[in-house]
Amino acid sequence: xxxxxxxxxxxxxxxxxxxxxxxxxxxxxxxxxxxxxxxxxxxxxxxxxxxxxxxxxxxxxxxxxxxxxxxxxxxxxxxxxxxxxxxxxxxxxxxxxxxxxxxxxxxxxxxxxxxxxxxxxxxxxxxxxxxxxxxxxxxxxxxxxxxxxxxxxxxxxxxxxxxxxxxxxxxxxxxxxxxxxxxxxxxxxxxxxxxxxxxxxxxxxxxxxxxxxxxxxxxxxxxxxxxxxxxxxxxxxxxxxxxxxxxxxxxxxxxxxxxxxxxxxxxxxxxxxxxxxxxx
Numbered sequence: 547x548x549x550x551x552x553x554x555x556x557x558x559x560x561x562x563x564x565x566x567x568x569x570x571x572x573x574x575x576x577x578x579x580x581x582x583x584x585x586x587x588x589x590x591x592x593x594x595x596x597x598x599x600x601x602x603x604x605x606x607x608x609x610x611x612x613x614x615x616x617x618x619x620x621x622x623x624x625x626x627x628x629x630x631x632x633x634x635x636x637x638x639x640x641x642x643x644x645x646x647x648x649x650x651x652x653x654x655x656x657x658x659x660x661x662x663x664x665x666x667x668x669x670x671x672x673x674x675x676x677x678x679x680x681x682x683x684x685x686x687x688x689x690x691x692x693x694x695x696x697x698x699x700x701x702x703x704x705x706x707x708x709x710x711x712x713x714x715x716x717x718x719x720x721x722x723x724x725x726x727x728x729x730x731x732x733x734x735x736x737x738x739x740x741x742x743x744x745x746x747x748x749x750x751x752x753x754x755x756x757x758x759x760x761x762x763x764x765x766x767x768x769x770x771x772x773x774x775x776x777x778x779x780x781x782x783x784x785x786x787x788x789x790x791x792x793x794x795x796x797x798x799x800x801x802x803x804x805x806x807x808x809x810x811x812x813x814x815x816x817x818x819x820x821x822x823x824x825x826x
Contacts, residue, residue, distance in 0.1 A: 577636070579662040581655050582645025586636035586663065587614065589627040594672075602675040602703070602826045603667050606635040607660060609682025609711060611742040613642030618681060618806045622708070625814045631826070632673065636663055638687075648743055649736065652751040653714065656687045657694070664691070664702070675703040675826060679817075682779060682804065685710025686757055689787070693763035704824055706769045706817050709776055709804055712783040718752035724778075762790035769795045769820035771813050773802025795820050 572590065576583040591601060604626050608619045614635040623633040638656045639646030646655075660678070667676055680688030685707040692705050717723055721730035723744055728737045733750065736743040768791045772784040781798060788796040797816045799809055806813045 577663055577666045579639060579644075580658045581639035581647075581650070584636050584639065584645075584659055584663060585614075585643035586634055587623075589623055589633045589635075591627055591630045591632065594632070596670075596672045600672050600674050601630060601632050602677060602821075603632040603634060603670070603673040604677040604679050604706075604821075605660070605663055605667060605688075606633060607656075607678070607680040607684030607688050608635070608638070608641075609684050610714070611739070612682070613637045615642065618708070618810075621806075621810060622679065622681070622814075622817075625818070626679075629818055631677075631821070634663065634667060649745045650747060651745065652748045653683065653686060653690075653755060654751055656683075657691050660687050660691050661695075664695075677704045677706060677821065677826065678702045679706040679708070680710065681708040682711040683714055686712055686714060686755075689761035689764070690755075690757060692766070693760040696763045696765060701764060701766055704767045704769070704821065704826065705764060706820070707771070707784070707787065708806065708813070708817070709772050709779050710770065710784060710787055711779045712757045712787065713779045714752050715755050715757055718749045721749075758786060758790050761787065765792045767793050767795075767820070767824040769797075769817050771797050771799065771806075771816050773799045773804070773806065773808075773813075775801050775808070776804045778804040795823075 574587045576585055606619055606623050608614055614637050619635055623635050626633045637644035638659050640648040640651045678688040678692055692702050695701050721728045723737055723739045726737055726739050733746045736745045770784050770787055772781045774781055788794050799812055802809050
């Protein structure tokens with residue numbers, strides 16, 4: 547019982563920590579994306595002056611059934627900003643405060659959203675380098691976008707994948723979404739899982755995603771972090787990611803779950819040490 551209470555305490559602490567709003571140094575607004583306007587928030591290091599100072603920018607991408615304000619994204623952003631990085635977190639189309647139609651939201655449409663956000667970040671005069679940082683499905687988006695950009699000579703400077711959700715392709719092929727089943731060959735208009743709707747278009751497009759093949763085109767530094775207790779995205783999917791990258795630092799955290807709530811300081815130290823090691 548004591549062990550269970552301690553574990554629940556960690557979860558509650560993580561959740562509370564993730565919803566803390568930054569007190570200063572932030573701006574918010576909309577970026578025009580291909581599927582409607584995308585709502586974003588930028589956090590700057592304490593005392594940072596955008597007219598005088600320069601620093602790297604980390605673009606943090608949330609997972610499916612989520613948005614920029616849900617765990618663990620705010621905690622990641624706060625930790626990065628407290629360690630000297632500018633951070634942009636945003637809502638993918640049709641999620642959070644962003645515009646769009648959820649029935650048309652797919653992983654390719656989210657990749658297009660992320661591309662628009664990256665273009666905006668690169669237009670900011672105080673940004674020196676850009677890191678793509680994705681959690682869960684946001685990791686799939688970040689990895690594939692980095693691969694696409696590499697083929698165009700526009701690769702980001704580094705890539706951080708937190709429990710990247712390549713399992714989405716298998717979910718689609720099997721027609722199983724967190725206990726809810728559907729016909730994968732002829733899926734319905736949508737599959738409802740709790741409050742979220744996976745559209746037919748989302749399911750069919752996910753079945754043919756070349757996740758690893760496109761991601762492997764990125765040759766820059768990569769950090770992957772995954773927990774052994776992740777029941778949403780089994781760690782084997784990150785095992786496969788680690789094999790396709792040219793320069794990869796892969797860390798598996800024992801007894802950590804999908805939202806990185808049980809050992810947050812350990813996961814945070816991994817990606818912060820990685821960014822310092824590669825010169826950020």
